[in-house]
Amino acid sequence: MNLINKKVTHKRFGLGSIVKHNDSRIVINFASENKKFVFPDVFEKHLKLHDKVAANSLEKVIQKMEVERKEEEWKKEEEKKLQQKKLELRWEHEKLMKNHKLHPESQMVFWCDTEEQNNSFSEWKVFSGVLKSGKNQGKPNKPIRLHQNSAVLLTTRDSSLPEQDRRILGVYMVNENFIGKLCEDGFIPAHSTYRLQLTEKESEQMLFWNYYVNEKLPHRITWNTGKYRYFDNLWMAQILLDIVSLKSDPKERELAQQFFEHFCKMNQITEQELPKPNGALLRV
Structure with missing residues (x-):
């Protein structure tokens, strides 16, 4: 102008x-x-x-x-x-x-469908889902028990097979700075180092119900509803120790061993005091 x-x-x-x-x-x-x-x-x-x-x-x-x-x-x-x-x-x-105070059940097992299996290992994170009811309906679930000491176990089950055949696909520690109480988007990212994926053959040998049990109904093998559930720190340590013995590749075995030792340190667990697995499948 x-x-x-x-x-x-x-x-x-x-x-x-x-x-x-x-x-x-x-x-x-x-x-x-x-x-x-x-x-x-x-x-x-x-x-x-x-x-x-x-x-x-x-x-x-x-x-x-x-x-x-x-x-x-x-x-x-x-x-x-x-x-x-x-x-x-x-x-x-x-x-x-x-x-932070350790919760005795601060580990998560996640049920992966086919698409989630691919995404979980390519992106190394899972989504906790959304709330189905209440004032926060539709908002992401906050995995409030997860902390630096927590690991996420990835599992799957073929729809044609019974629940007892649920197998372990892999496992990862949560990201170094992750705190479930502060998780706003529902995504649980993996640690930069401690993450393991099992081969098909290894996965077939790692049945989830060899470790997990509902103590109130110890002989009942059922998932019911939901994408995830929390479980005992000791059970996760048992799983990691068995993964170490499964790995034949020297580098993968070394990483698995380091993962196990790091997990035990974070959860104040000693290998000598770790009990043998006694999940629902072993009680049948």
Whole structure:
């Protein structure tokens, strides 16, 4: 917009003529001297443009700039809120990390369908699902028991086979900084190092119900509903120890051994005191 030579009236300095302007400054020649002002702010309260066509165009520019200013203020406020939330989450994270107490059943077993089997090992994470009822219906489940000491066991069962034939596909420790209570999206990512996938042959030898048992109904082998359930820290240690013995490749065996030792350290378990597996299949 070209406002050069346009006549204006200032509340204090009177009649003048615009001699120069850009996106942020305007210079006006009054009878006594030239004056510089902030553009276009000065037109809002102190300066009136005589040319009606130019005044209408300027009004549109001012309105547009006002909208942009409010949008920018809103963005800054939202960014401020986001940073505050991140700070609060970090404080909460540090507090939970510092004060964490081991839960005896802080391991997760996950039931993978065919698609999930592929995604779990390509992306090394699982989704805990969504809440089916209540005020938070539709929101992701928070795996509240999972912490740094937790591992996720991946299992599957062919639909044509009974539940007792559920087999173990692999296992991973949760990400180093993962805390289930703070998980908003329901995704449980794997540790950067401790993750194991079993071959088909190895998987056939690792039946889940050799380790898991419902102590209230010790001879009952049933999954019922849901994608996951929590289970005993000792049972996960038993599973990891048996995986070590299954691995024939030296590198995989070494990783499995390191995984087992790390898990035992995180869960305050000693190998010498680890009981033998005694799941529901072994009690039949």
